[in-house]
Amino acid sequence: MSEPRPTFLLDGQECPFTPGQTVLQAALAADRHIPHLCYHPEFRPHGSCKLCTVKANGWHATSCTMPAKAGLEVQSETAELNAERRMMVQLLFVEGNHFCPSCEKSGHCKLQAVAYDLGMTSPRFDHFFPDRPVDASHPELLLDFNRCILCELCVRASAEVDGKQVFALAGRGMGKHLVVNSASGLLRDSDIAATDKATEVCPVGVILRKRVGFATPVGRRRFDERPISAQASEYAPRTATARKD
């Protein structure tokens, strides 16, 4: 165990990694922030939101899925990359219907947090204003599809942790959307339980527990305290590969 861990260069500084880790996992384990949304420490990297795009040896790469390699030169905190990330966050904002002031997830929301962190001041592009009815059928849970960023975390949590496959994806392109596995398509007819992992993982405000929305007042919420970029280690992998040095 005393052998020095291999390292790669992240923005000019050495970043140690455990073989098997991806660039993003290693960075987070070292308390180094790379913006991301679809990545979750308890799940296999997904590589869909593309916010964690970096330049590795000069080439654009998705850092959450790219295996860390000794000697790799990774650039992340550059004006160019952050401008592209900002643009992708703007794409997500105009794709759905995101009204932060009236959203009970405000302050806990990763999309909002990365938007602040990347200095997004306007949605920039034309809104699509999709028609996405909410599903309030379940007695304990609310689904507000308007805020879905299609990270598939709930799909993965339900399948991999809960063993239920309550959620799935349908359609393609801009028509891609989250669907519920029940004959009626409604959450109340699915076999979800309020204790399921799938109810905890939504990074935005799609899957909400009813009647607890404002238990923590706005202003004292997770990202009100500290920006998301200062919380990197909290997203570090929680498996054996994530040991602390």
Add this chain to the structure above:
Amino acid sequence: MDRAAVFRDCARPASSSPLRRPLGAAARHLPVIHRSDDLPVKHPILDSPILEAAVERALADWGCEPTSLLQVLRVTQESLGWLPEAALERVSVALDVPIARVRGVVAFYSLLYAEPQGEYRVLFSDDVTDRMRGSEERIREMSQRLWVEPGKLSEDGLVSLGHTSSIGLNDHAPALLVNGRPIPGVDATRATLIGDLILARTPLAEWPAELFNVEDHVRRSDVLLEEKMRPGEAIGAALERGATAGSGRQATLDEIKNARLLGRGGAGFTTGVKWESCSRQPVTPRVVVCNADEGEPGTFKDRLLLGRRADMIFEGMTVAAWGIGASQGFVYLRGEYRYLLDALEATLARRRREGLLGRSICGREGFDFDIRIHVGAGSYVCGEASALVESLEGKRGIPRNRPPRLAEKGYLGRPTIVNNVESYCAAAQIVLHGADWFRSRGTARSSGTKLLSVSGDCERPGIYEYPLGVSVRQVLGDCGAHATIAVQAGGPSGVCLGQDEFDRCIAFEDIETGGAFVVFDASRDPFEIARHYAHFFAHESCGFCTPCRVGTSLLRNLMDKIRDGKGSLHDLKTIEELAGLLHHASHCGLGESAGRPLLGTLERFRPAYERRLGSTAGEPAFDLDGALARARRMTGRDDPGAHLGETS
């Protein structure tokens, strides 16, 4: 031949009826509640014996593994015309796949329908070459004649009319599919005739045969199209080569590597390297896949090969199977080429009889390999190798993350090679005639010949086979192109070439292409071509990654805005930025190239954009008058008072 043994994952005992299978684990996906009366009025075929029989037949063909999902749905739809919810529920139970996933797959593929379709389903090919030859007018006429809106079903359920992405008949544009059968060269006369036949409810089998006659336009042939190999000859050569060299299968891999064959689908990866890396994987069975999902608009050479050279394709796949030690083979045939399926199946059956597929091929103990054909269902992204493999597994065609590469973990985690139709033909030739023979054509870095699919503004559209290295100018001369302003090589995801680039060469070191070669003359508007391609990519984006899912739709909308005279210089800058983002951050080649036609035309034909700009200073994105359109429709008004605008 024991196909069941080769396709363990497809097989199921013929006697057990999947529909009578106990619900078991699947039941939890199908809550027993809510089959109540508050559901909408049922379509007549719901719960009928017809529906049951259709699903049963599909399951008998494809088995009850989840990997069969897409094929079971497709075959069921061939019987029913569409996929009612009751059929999806049956399939969900039989395959033990959650109903949400079944619905998800149906909603992913554009040729699967969850809504009723007409007895006659007319799909106009919607490529730029079709539009250039009047497809828009034809569809308008037909829509009025048959009293049906494009994209809808007629009220009497007789006909549904719609668009689909290019159907691989660019040399016969405009073309369409009726119930999956192609009709080329749809001019006004033919369109009228088709309308008559539909209105008279003439069964498709009684339509004049010449309507469906697709003539192959082979304009220039070289070694590949002139090849006269007999079935089994290349396999025999592979076995013999191994015996002579004493290196067995490796001799085949060496020959392909020495030939420096580069993938003919367009990506140009070294085929031999791919095969060798797959052959070194410790896992078996290994899998050989032929990518016959020829979806790149403007490409139709695989259609010709599948129709005329099926034996050579299967020969190449079998040689590959020998080389890498594979036992399982698939052809992924694009849904728009469904009409080629029966002949291909017949060829496979003949080859099994001849001992060229199945167990102990050519009498060689231990050389077991068979091929099954999967038919796609309308998704361009499935031409991407890993998306294709996902689709083979019955799922939505989403490109996978790499690593691992398919050669390590492909179909069901098995080492897999995926090659283009033309690549397998070339591989068969290489094994038969040798690497030196193959390298004697083409350039030092791009050996061999290449089939080009030439269409657009030229006198002689069709298939041209050239040694690689041919100049654009020569192709233009040979096909009879005049006053050419641009060539789109490699389809929308390829490259737009202006007049000063016609001395460049078709070769992997210069213009990499899967073979599409669309010619535009001075009468064409480069902006409209680019706008069409923007629509294409927005339609075909799989939606997995953020930049492509949202970016392609934004690009489409920006191009429409410019067309409407509401664009500004700022919009041109936004297009460039979005195209850059797509190129850098997308998950797969579709997104990476989706901005290219716009950047290419902006660079070469900027005035075509600028003359459309409403103002060079700035323009509000919000269309005040447009926002009233719905109110106008609801009130039946269109008078000046119902409009807001500069003049009011």
